[in-house]
């Protein structure tokens with residue numbers, strides 16, 4: 366059997382690794398099988414000089430499982446090449462700004478995402494890093510009292526809620542059946558659905574590693590059994606505690622790079638960049654398993 370070509374260089378943190386020695390567009394089954402195990406181990410893998418086309422990115426993302434959506438531009442550039450207006454009238458900008466709060470993807474959906482493949486096509490001269498935070502290490506670092514307090518708590522998760530907190534009243538989207546990523550405006554409506562609000566535990570075992578992780582972030586609110594003020598305080602306390610050294614990493618992007626993260630373990634955040642500069646990123650979202658990532662109903 367062919368020996369794997371992968372070279373893994375872990376970050377000096379509780380998670381994350383650079384992986385060299387492969388081209389994701391042509392990864393073999395053997396290498397992918399090794400890569401998947403490394404992904405589960407480190408939670409975040411970073412690959413330089415990949416330059417994936419959209420088709421190649423979708424194909425690579427599908428190796429991790431079915432996709433929640435194939436690919437979406439996270440960008441301040443319009444299809445005609447001009448920049449989006451940096452103001453409250455542009456829904457994509459409002460969602461991009463909302464995403465500067467720490468979060469797991471799609472906790473507001475009936476099924477939380479498994480992970481994501483994210484690539485840089487154009488990056489600004491400064492800013493625009495993506496932050497990642499290790500919720501497994503955060504859970505393990507909690508003191509016993511807090512760990513016991515939250516062990517069986519559940520919170521609501523909603524994109525309406527999280528966007529309202531940053532001053533954006535979301536319009537209803539058509540999440541049923543996904544959306545057309547070529548029509549970038551439609552991304553702004555993604556996740557504003559009107560089904561039952563998802564309820565999720567604050568502590569959740571990872572379905573593949575069995576390790577416990579905090580499941581919190583900007584979409585979480587109204588912990589069941591608490592006043593909304595008490596809930597807000599607790600959730601913020603957990604985010605503040607979790608998202609600090611050595612449990613966070615901010616990736617400064619270079620064009621051509623790709624990362625893949627485990628959304629069941631990590632939270633992430635966007636960071637500001639000069640909005641008069643172009644930033645074009647491509648996001649493919651890997652669907653969670655309904656067996657393990659389905660929201661609770663109460």
Ligand SMILES: [Fe+2]
Nearest residue numbers: 464469470633
């Ligand atoms: Fe996100």
